[in-house]
Amino acid sequence: MEEITVYKIQNIRTGEFSKGGYRASFTKKGRSWTGIGPFKNHLNSVEYFNPEDLVVCSYQLVQTGMSPLVPWLAERQEAKQARQDVANRYMEEYRKKKELAELQRLKEKYEP
Numbered sequence: 001m002e003e004i005t006v007y008k009i010q011n012i013r014t015g016e017f018s019k020g021g022y023r024a025s026f027t028k029k030g031r032s033w034t035g036i037g038p039f040k041n042h043l044n045s046v047e048y049f050n051p052e053d054l055v056v057c058s059y060q061l062v063q064t065g066m067s068p069l070v071p072w073l074a075e076r077q078e079a080k081q082a083r084q085d086v087a088n089r090y091m092e093e094y095r096k097k098k099e100l101a102e103l104q105r106l107k108e109k110y111e112p
Helices: 036-044 069-110
Strands: 003-011 054-062
Touching: 003 036
Parallel strands: none
Antiparallel strands: 003 054
C-alpha cells in the first residue's frame, strides 16, 4: 500500500494552520498539500508575515483498507429515501388538515 505525505504550515503561537493563497490566513483546519511539488510551488508564490512563527508539519497517510463503494452508496440512498419519506408524510398530513379545514368551512357555510 502506498504512503502519501501531506504538508501543512502551522503557526506555533496560535496553533492554527495556513489556508494557502498569496496572503494566507490561518484557521483550525487550514489547507493540506499532497506532495512536495505542490507544497514548494505554494512557498514560491506566497508572502508570510512573521515566518519565524511558522513550522512545516508533514504527515504520512497510509491506506488502511479497501471496501466496495456500493454499500456506501446504498447507505446514502437509504438515508435520502428516509428523508423523502418523512417529507412525504408531512405533506400528506398538511394536505389532510387543509382538506378538513375546507370541509369545515363549507359545512358552516351551507348547513343550517
